[in-house]
Amino acid sequence: MEFFVFGCAALMILVGAVGVITRSHPVHAALSLVLTLFGVAVLFVAQDAHFLAAVQVIVYAGAIVVLFLFVIMLLGVDRVENLRTEPLTAQRPLAVIVSLGLIGILVAAFTTGSGALHERGEGIIVPDLSTGTDANTTQLAESIFSDYVVAFEVTSVLLVVAVVGTVLLSRRIKSVEVETSK
Amino acid sequence: MIALDELLVDNLLWAPLLIVLLKVVVVFIVGLLATMLMVWFERKAIAGMQNRIGPNKTGPFGILQTLADGIKLFFKEDLIPNRSDRFVFALAPFLSFVPAFLAFAIIPLGGDFRNGNGGEVTWFGHVTKVQLADPPIGVLFALAISSIAVYGIMLAGWSSGSKYPLIGSVRASAQMVSYEAALGLSLASVLLLAGTLSTSGIVASQTTITQWNVVSTGFIPFIIFLIAATAELNRPPFDLVEAEQELVGGFNTEYSSIRFALFYLAEFMNTVTMSALIVTLFFGGPQPIAFGNFVFDIPLLPNALEGTFWLLAKVLVFLYIYIWFRATLPRLRYDQLMDLGWKVLIPGSLGWFMLLASQRLARQNDWNIFIVTGSSVVVMVACYLLLQAAFSKSAREREIQGSMF
CATH class of the missing domain: 1.20.5 (Single alpha-helices involved in coiled-coils or other helix-helix interfaces)
Structure with a gap:
């Protein structure tokens, strides 16, 4: 059950994340971002972090992306962008370098700190009948x-x-x- | 582990599963019926206030008028404008319809909350609550849902590919985002006193009339919540989203047929849900009216059913108040709307919340209550004067610049 929920949420997050960068329409990209944020909220609920899930939806999906959309609509940039034209010619190679660097840093962090992943900290108190809701x-x-x-x-x-x-x-x-x- | 209903926590049996499914179906049908009757009630009550008869042909007192309208809307042509964004255009009505129903899930619809009973009833040998879900985050769920509801209106207006709906949706998003802050802050006062987020817990903490949150939080949070909720619902006098004199029809101008019906349904459903939420938070929900030890008890009715009766009676009062607002109050201008939200409601609710918090702290630590109250009043007056100074300075600058914004 938990694996199933994780799978669905992970799929939502990934589809949304890919959508944000591949959709040529700014409004569609913003909506894909909402999908990703909802997936993260579902993962929080699955980990019994109900409060974080609620705040995730209220703050990110309910306020921040709404403001993104608001700005997109107000400035009138809500039309399909041609992804082939390049306003800054150096930006694509630079993006590749930066993302490779980021992946490198993340991999390095995970490999050096892999011991910490197996140790368990205090953790979140799971709300149930004994602890109160x-x-x-x-x-x-x-x-x-x-x-x-x-x-x-x-x-x-x-x-x-x-x-x-x-x-x-x-x-x-x-x-x-x-x-x-x- | 993931279950929101305690019935589903341990080994899964058929009976609990059926009870939960039954609750889902009942809540959905009750929601639809309530919406249908609310549309009829609103038309009839407004007609009464304007010396008209209102719907009177379909069924007794015209009570089936909504059903007839719904069937008619089903058979109307479903138009999709050429310049619209098809996918988002089709998605938007559901984005506004689904949250309207989801929010209804956390309202306690009955049950016995007296004498420390947590509103639990026993059905077929299983203890459960008369509400679809009692998540630990409780009212935050309602806030999350109401912030999601913005998307339906916003995307509907944008995806229509037409000017007036776009203006309507830009207004809607600005209005709903700014009033959500006031809504949340006035809610915080209730949570401070109840000490819990769960809706059934909030109801259980309001046994007598003096413990109802409307009284114990000192009336101000209730007023702010009522105003902010009306703005959040886009109902008159805050219905700038669909100001028909200025915007043709507002965000839903380009919608027809069943898609339009979904928006209409969502709007009325939200009104019912918001009234139920106000009753739950401020008026004790399914709790009976009680003074001290004296309880208005309806004879012959089991206490759990009586809860449903009290909830219904209280919700009806608020539905009537919403209709009353619509029939009597003129619509606000857009700058008045924003001024009320940002300059009155948000500072007001924040100040009142701080006052309640300081009172609570003083009582816990046995401080002199008069000194604490006096000093907090002084601080609040100072803040008010500072705020007024800032407003008048910005008004003066605006006059020099000669623009509204």
Whole structure:
């Protein structure tokens, strides 16, 4: 059963991931991304990480890809791209080099750290009758707001800085021009 | 291990499997019937408010009008516009229809929640809950589903390959994403008091009227939730998505036949589900009305069935309120809609959540409740003034630049 679920979810993830890079239409590519994110959510549920699965769907599928689509529609770039024309001629060979490098790093990480894969850590508390239905969420909340609270808060500050920076850069204040023209 | 229903956890037997299948079928049929009756109820109630008769030909009181309309829509021509994106165009109605039904699965539809009973009933010797699924993430599931529902509307408008539906869908996505934040934040106050995410747990924590979350969270989260839910449903006064005077018909202009019917069905189904969710979160769901030790008990009815009756009665009130909104409130302008969402509801719900959290902390640590309340009020007023200063500064800058955005 678990293998079957894993197989289906893995298939969803792979089909979606391949779709993101091969579909020539931006909206179709974004929808393929949704498929991948759902596959990841299914894998989380299969591992009893229900809270992560819910957050995965709410944040990634429900907000981030919706914003992608929103931008695609608003900017009017929602038409089929010709994949043969090349705006940056060096980008394809560079992409090959970068992806080969990434594969190399991942393989190296897995081979050197293969011992860690077999050791089991504390793991997620599986919510059942003995632990209560919220065990999973409680465990996550405790680690976020005690052990990793600094990292958590710093990340949120980083996001705020990014948002404020984007607003500042994208918004041209014309007030100076108006005053000089008067 | 993966099962969401406790019946399916251990060795799989026929009886539990049949019970779960039966629940699925019953929830689906109840959902369809409720939607059908809701469409009739809305037309009839609005007709009453506007001094009309409303549907009265098909069946007693015109109650079968929706069925007749549905059959008629089946036989209409199914148009696909030439410039549409065929695959997405066909997919979109299902993306909006399926989430509408999925969200209904986590609503406790009955059962006995009194005296610490967890709403469990025994059917054919198996203990189960009168709800299709009680996942550990509970209400987060409803939030996830409502964020998925955006796709149906958004893709419907985009894939039509036509201007007005596109405008409708861009409005829809902006509106639903911004009101989801207020929805989630007002929900957080409820979760803070209930201490659990599971819907049956939230219902079980609201035994008497003073423990109903509408009272114990201090009314504000309920108001915010109601407004945000109305916006999330794209119902009047927040129906800019299908503002017929401006957008012909909105995101579903190019749809006809059964595809249109699916959107229509999803919209009303969502209204029913959202009303049931409001009742579950704020009004005790299937709990009877009770003051202290006094309980309004309906004689001769078993307690579990009584739960269904109470839920139905409470949901009906909210369905009526939604119809009332539609009949009486004028539609908001788009900038008013965004201002209400971002400048009033989100800061308001966040502030109220912090206030509730500080109260709870004070009670746990035996701090002086007056000092805590006073200082939190001071902090909130300071935040409010800062926010107002920011708004007036941005309004002044906008005036200089001479643009709305």
